Amino acid sequence: MTKRYNNRELSWLEFNSRVLSEAGNTDLPLFERVRFLSIASNNLDEFYMVRVAGVYAQIKEKIKHETIDGLSPKEQLKKIKIKSSELLKKSNYIWSKLKKELSKQRIFFKSFNKLNEDEKTKLLEVFRNNISPVLTPQAIDPSHPFPFLFNQGHFLLMEMQKKGKKKSIYSIIVLPKNLKRFYDVSNVDAVKNYVSLEETVSSFATELFPGYEIINYLSARVTRDSDIEVEEEAEDLVVFYEKALKKRKRGRIVRLELRKGSDHNLKKFLIKKIKADEETVDEIEEFVGTHEISQILIGGKKDFYFKKFNPRQVERVNQFNGDYFKAISSKDMIVHHPYETFDAVIQFLNQAADDPNVQAIKQTLYRTTLDSPIVKALKKAAEKGKSVTAVVEIKARFDEEANISLAKSLERSGVQVVYGFVHLKTHAKSSLVVRLENETLKKYVHIGTGNYHPVNAKIYTDLSLFSADPNYANDIEKFFNFVTGYGDPGKLDHVILAPKFLRPKLNDLIDQEIENAKAGKHAEIWAKMNSLVDPKIIDRFYLASQHGVKIHLFVRGICCLKPGVKKMSENIYVKSIVGRFLEHSRIYCFSNGEAMPSRKNKVYISSADLMPRNLDRRLEIMLIIKNETVHAQVLDQIMMANFKDEKLSWELKDKKYHKVKASKNSFSAHEYFMNNPSLSGQGKSIIKDKIKNLKI
Known part of the structure; x- marks a missing residue:
């Protein structure tokens, strides 16, 4: 054992x-x-x-x-x-x-x-x-x-x-x-x-x-x-x-x-x-x-120093003359930080604060700063008479003191501050904006893999999904009601919440790959996270490997799984990318019977790592990506770049990490994203030559 x-x-x-x-x-x-x-x-x-x-x-x-x-x-x-x-x-x-x-x-x-x-x-x-x-x-x-x-x-x-x-x-x-x-x-x-x-x-x-x-x-x-x-x-x-x-x-x-x-x-x-x-x-x-x-x-x-890098503006929003509500209404988009500006999140909330048609804003805050532009936007919205709710997680380690000051500051501006649960850290990252359009309330959501921290956002690689999809929005509304009012929403349709449903969902997804392998179908898992610690999930990966499921794990930090062990994990490969930016986004992809990458693969983004604390003791969000362009960006672009990277990669073998041998011209995931815009942020159909060089 x-x-x-x-x-x-x-x-x-x-x-x-x-x-x-x-x-x-x-x-x-x-x-x-x-x-x-x-x-x-x-x-x-x-x-x-x-x-x-x-x-x-x-x-x-x-x-x-x-x-x-x-x-x-x-x-x-x-x-x-x-x-x-x-x-x-x-x-x-x-x-x-x-x-x-x-x-x-x-x-x-x-x-x-x-x-x-x-x-x-x-x-x-x-x-x-x-x-x-x-x-x-x-x-x-x-x-x-x-x-x-x-x-x-x-x-x-x-x-x-x-x-x-x-x-x-x-x-x-x-x-x-x-x-x-x-x-x-x-x-x-x-x-x-x-x-x-x-x-x-x-x-x-x-x-x-x-x-x-x-x-x-x-x-x-x-x-x-x-x-x-x-x-x-x-x-x-x-x-x-x-x-x-x-x-x-x-x-x-x-x-x-x-x-x-x-x-x-x-x-x-x-x-x-x-x-x-x-x-x-x-x-x-x-x-x-x-x-x-x-x-x-x-x-x-x-x-x-590193050559100065200025994050790109989101082209989709520019095409709608800076109107986030119109840009998001046209279709879902993912903003890839820090390559695309974190200002997108700030501008979205500022626009919501200034817009007379916006009725309410709900926001989670896990790590941020007292002078954060997001905090200023929430205060401004409250001072303009909007209903503003902030779920402030004061249990964020080493930020407790700052978060207490932050909460008091928000309350003075009229923001309704909620502290969530005593024994569950609210680690999920989300915003909900409710806007009156044609005498009907329409909901817009932002769901992120990282924190609303303006400094970290310049060096952490994270994903921000913006959507007006009623399926996402209704689930996120229920999520906020759960945190603020304790009314258990039960199983949601498109958003998976920890601690109640995330572990069973991951188990089902892994088990489905095992069943596909048994049936002779393509069976493969790609997963990107900060840490892999949970022994039950690790055991399930081992079981999948033993049934022939190919598993590629991109784990930046802690990895308690042992890859490449005969008769246990010989179909599992683990690599860690360490470089100019800190890899922070959590992405979980399952082949669903089709070779990867394919539009039929299942792709999820999440605030959760695969650790007991995330799965059992935190309120986390995982959601399935439905929009085809966003799906292609996450799978064909982001995950594929992790595959191809040699310059920044370390392989885990025999309990030790070994730097991948690379030449000066070797592929670097960070350099690629610094020089290539994301797909969904462009607001156009997929441009094949943007991703063709990333195919395995």
Whole structure:
């Protein structure tokens, strides 16, 4: 049984290793490689705050529950630490290479001793004017106990001696998050000489402790358990989360980052004071909190960055002079972000807010920003007297605080805010606009695979379906009534909802492919997702493979399925695409007895990954694509490009991902979509030469 699955946490670490590999990819522009290093470091932070914290909690509570690959919590933690250590070594090695590349471009990271006198003078001015006033140096003695260190808190621990004395004392300086991490002290325009915040503060620490000498110091950072469990009787979710967020900052330490080569005695003193375990310590080559290296990514040469890409406008809407209601009424369309502008979603809602014929707007919000244009459109609509409802999911991890503020802001503008269910995250992404046309109410819907987040929408690949089809619209109306009023809509006609119906529907679709294989018909599955974890779905894929169903899976992140195993999964192929954009859309395609791609194949888009949380503990949407042009765009264009991609692809074989061998002229899915407009957004019949080169 245990040999059937990959470990979820180790699979995630494999994914982050692929991200980190992009930092070492010399085909990429220099600053983009630095950005990938920062992203990988930030990813690891979140992994420790949630996933590793969960394993520690299991060990503490003496929970014996085994993972799907048969590991106890202690065994899993041991493997996580080994893999994390490998990632850390890889990160340190890549940074050493990047630093050399940066130095060739006259970008340097310097210690205080390597600065000339003018640069030292400039750094002292920076310290006195921009840093020192916000620092709170604290001695550590019986009257000044060791302070509490907040989650992701960066600090300096110092050993000092009073001049003429031999006895050492200790002090700590917490470095506020709102301070810059790197300061350029060069006096030459073409040169960047960066000095880190910790190097700056330690160099002038005697100004904070007059009469003392600094004997040793170390730079450190703590990561704490940041997961939040919802109490079953949490009657007021907002109050509960406001309290829980305060507790999050005080969770147990799951990671202690120290600069490599730190003084042993100081390290020992620190570990004792904060009651950390030795196994939580990670030694970083140069900068703890490596994610902050992205702060240097300003200015520089054009060739330091990816070539600028401006998302295309939606041609279909342009053909109707910007009128979304007319464009959508003509036929369904899918907008492919970020290649086509996310402004399409914003413009649709703005038009709805301004249109006197629009009576009501209903909107889900999972992740967005307080200053989001979508939020502004909803506020504007409410202020103009329209009925506006926002389903705000405050349980969106790490966005809870922002979503509470967002909800309160919406309510002040007259928006009716609903928080959904206590034990079900509302992860579905949808808008419903009700408009009076010819004395009849007509409904327009937007259904997405991603979040309504204006920043993420520039780098996440997602799909936005716009439709006035009454079948979709009626189902989405019932979905909103379910979330706001708890009236169970039962089984819908064209939209499949989790947790009640999505798993059974997927099972039926896979089973149908098995039956087709048994009957000698074509049997094949193409599926694209962020993560594949659910063991029941994986087992069904295995069963389908054993009956001869060909299965192609495009899984960006975690994959617990083992492909290519004889007599179990030899008909299953798994690949992961990692590149400039983050693959995020979820697409599920079934051959339905016909070779793929074909108009008779069944194509679905969804907000859900194939994970227990999505299928069993979240409110998700999956819907079938009916319009032929949209069907062709998703199947023949998007999925086919995933097939053909070599430049960005990694194949999963023997528990490991292997980069696909590619030449400079190899096909890149991202480059293809940057240069080729989508089909349904054009508003014309399918242009065959747009997709002929994508045929398998």
